[in-house]
Structure formats: C-alpha cells, structure tokens
Amino acid sequence: MSAPRTVIITGGSRGLGEGIVQHFLDAGDRVATCARSETDAVRAWQADPAYADRFLFCTADLADRDDCTRFFKDVVAQWKSVDILVNNAGVARDGILALFSDDDTDTVIDLNLKATIHLSKQVVRNMLAHGGGRIVNISSITGLTGYRGLSVYGATKAALDGFTRGLAREVGSRKITVNSIASGYLKTEMSHGLDDGQLNQIVRRTPAGRLGEPADIARAVEFLVDERNDWITGQVLVVDGGLTA
C-alpha cells in the first residue's frame, strides 16, 4: 500500500466524515466520498488545485443500492483498486422507541447497516482481487452502553461491531483488516439532537473534560489503516475521552 493510497470515505461532506476526508487529503492520498448533496466543503475540495486528480465526489444516496453501486464503480473506473474503506455514513434519529416511527426505523437501518454491508461487499471483493486492504467501520459508544432515545441508532452500531468481527475472521488470511471505532460524542451536527443539559452532563462525566473533534477520530482511523498494523483486526477501538472507562 504505497502512497498515495486510494481511500473511500462514505458520508464525507460534513461532520465527522468531512474531518476524515480532510485528514487523508492532507496525507496526500486519493480520496473518494459521497453524500446526498454537495456542501461548501465539497466545493472547496473540488476547486482546490492541490487536490486535482485525487479527490472524487459522487452525489449518491448510499441507502439506494443502485446509487451505492454507481459510486463504487465510479471510484474503480477512476483508480482501479481500493486500499482503504471508511464506513462513516450514518444517520441518527432520536426519540424513545415507544413513540418511534417505522419510517425512522427504516431510514436508520437502511443507511447505517444495509448500505454499509452492501458497499463493504463490493469493496472487499475488490480487495480480494488486489491483495489486501483496510476497512474501518465508524461505530458509536451508544452501541456499547446504550443511550436513552437512541435505541435504534445504538442497535445499528452494535450490529456494525458484530459485522466487523465476522468479516475480520472471513478475510483475515487475505491481508485485509476490519476494525470498528466506537466514537464518543463529538461537536458535530449529529450531536445536535442532544440538548445543552445533556451535552453539559456528558462533558462533566468525560475524564478528558470536553466533547470530541472529528480530528480525534481521524487520527484513530489513521492508526488502524497504517500498513504496519496488520495484527489488529476484528476489534472495537473506543475513542471517547474516557467517558465509558
């Protein structure tokens, strides 16, 4: 896996995904990402001559299998093989289960779980044909500890961790590692469902004394995809400022 590496990061137009995309662009890699719509961040990357020929954006709704496949085929048409996949795209809908709508359940499961599985299948086939790779699933501490109002979201994240372990066993002999990062609460839009009282309580209970930044997670991703780290697979790395310690 010599530089530049080819990296797919799903949901890279904002929030945590935006931070991970920026990290790999800064490292000199080729980065492909997708989202349902362009954002200022995406337009800035597209316009920056420093990223010419090594940034690819595809407007796609990953929860739509055809869109998801088209995105993958676009990447392969451009760069042939994929070295790193970061399954970051996800959606949170908050609300207690007793009042949760079936549509919200479908939205969360379709993107967080089914889309991740669908894209991973295609990427892992590419990695098998090309001799290895790294997969990182962005999970959440809500899948480990549970959080009131996020039971469905937490269920998809716990399921992702199970997917990580199973897939790691399947492809471990082919130089492919698969790991999860269970992220704590970040200062991104996804935490906006939490009110100030909840966020203050989280900060008070966090040994590191602050919410996370996308860069905190991006550095953990970089560690797991390092070519030398081929003996870490099937694991869930918790990155949460110590909240769940």
Next chain:
Amino acid sequence: MNEIESRILAILTDLLDRSDHEATAITLDAALHGDAGLGLDSLETAELSAILEDEFGTDPFGEGLLPETGADIVAFYADTTAATA
C-alpha cells in the same frame, strides 16, 4: 487453446499459487471444489469470483451460476461473448 481458455487457466494457476495449495495438476476440466479437484474453499471461490469480475466485467458466480470446472467458466464467457457479438 483459445484466448479465453488461456486466461481462465492463468487465473486459476495464479490463484492456487497464492493460496498454499499442494501442487495440483491444473486443467480446465478439473473440478474447482473437492479433494479430487482443485480443492477451492469458499474464500478462494470468492476470490476467483472477484478476480473474474475484475478481468471480464462480469462473473458467473455473480450471475447466480455455480460453475463446477474451469471449462464451465470458459463456457460462460464464450456464451456472453456470443450473445454480445
């Protein structure tokens, strides 16, 4: 041996070289699975499917077929080529 036959044979040879199989006589008529044949396991079959798709754009496994020999794979591409010719 035609072009498709030699490409399939080369793919099978390369695949078995990579995965510590004991020296086996690789022919297009050998069974892909089982001790009497090439002995591909499920992961090696997945690799074969992925490599074929990478090389040819489609693969018989992805189309829901279960080729049993290299010759079956050759026949799949011969049919595909004939259909699009």
